Amino acid sequence: MSEKEPSRVRRRNDPLDHSVLRKSERTRLAIINAALEFLSTHPFRDLTVAQLMSLAGTSRSAFYQYFEDLHDLMEKLLRGLEEDIFQVAAPWFQGDGDPIPMLEETMAGLVQLCYRQGSILRAVADAAPQDERLEHVWLEFLNDFDDAVTDRIEQHQASGLIEPFDARPVAIALNRMDASLLIHHFGRRPRSQQQPVREVIVRIWTSTLYPELSREGSVPAQSRSRRKAKPGK
Amino acid sequence: MSEKEPSRVRRRNDPLDHSVLRKSERTRLAIINAALEFLSTHPFRDLTVAQLMSLAGTSRSAFYQYFEDLHDLMEKLLRGLEEDIFQVAAPWFQGDGDPIPMLEETMAGLVQLCYRQGSILRAVADAAPQDERLEHVWLEFLNDFDDAVTDRIEQHQASGLIEPFDARPVAIALNRMDASLLIHHFGRRPRSQQQPVREVIVRIWTSTLYPELSREGSVPAQSRSRRKAKPGK
DNA sequence: AGTATAATCTGACGTCATGTCAGAAAAAGA
């Protein structure tokens, strides 16, 4: 998310009128915001540079001062998400203790995040196959997740929490499921409810990874609604 | 592949030489074959009408006599797959008896089919977000599967084979996983091996749908490759 | 503030793939 600092703040007069930001930075943000707004209501295929820049309030050609092309813009948007996602996923990946509650927490966070940013995720996924470079970034993004999940499964296998099996294919499968599901449910309006999505993800992960643990204490696994999940504001 | 016959010989006596097919039909097939060949080695984004028609051996504009545009062509290709897929999936959907072997059979068939036709699947999935109509067809295709799986789960729930839970979200999740996975592993060259993919799909479906049944008889589920699985081909 | 300089913007241009159409060429039928 954080690019470079506003850096040398040597404003002598009061650049505050124009906000502390450099012009270029303001324009860049205007473009990004226009894109976010547009993509929250339209599919990526309808986004053109002309459209976008008229929303952003400058001329079409100015776009190319900030991004190589639309796919480059999507890449930047993805990078923004990436951090948040890895951060919100931390509990299951790094916590210790009963893995199922950690899984639930991680997935709740993931679902909530994607509930808000799902349109970006969808836009990136839609755009990726059109551009070799973006596709590479997207696959790398997914692959990072595969690596992380594989590691975590192997750790839990080493400590006996998960029975031994080839971890990577399972990690890939679960991740692809998550991605497709999150995009499917939250990638366009109107969005699905969070709860059923959260529940089904947790159900499949736990029955796949922790079958013995999951057998108990969850009837149909309906009433497991946890803390009110602060409305997130 | 095939240029045009030495032709020049307009023998209307035996149209068999030019095959029994009408010219238009031969051209249509030439286009489709050129597309299949191209897509088995290149991503959809590199396919242009000009490229395609030069492979097919006729002029660019002739393309539009047969298809509205490239997305329409992709739709036709998808329709071709659709039948095969539903057919090969029959065992679990329609058979009766122990559900796990049926699942295994269905998934083996699915994996094998997609091993061969994966590039089409990928091309369609890649192309879908670019065209409203194709996207609709693709989503409908997935949705038909969701319906079928939901029904089957509910049947098995009614007969006590599967514990009660909201079937549709689970069906959706499992289907999206399958689709992503099949495209991921078989959508481009070099392709993954069939066995691990088949195994992981079966593992996740069974542990999700038939957790009690699956607990037994499968150690880590590695050594389940009893039969030599005739080398494919 | 006033001005020099650097940063940013803009319109015009060339490119490429698309989809259409009228006329040419070839196939089908007799």
Place this chain on the structure above:
DNA sequence: TCTTTTTCTGACATGACGTCAGATTATACT
């Protein structure tokens, strides 16, 4: 061989892209 129908083709118009030189505006310094 001739006629009719089908199929193909080149040329055109369109729309989005990405670039660039010159104009315009912001910024820094006195």
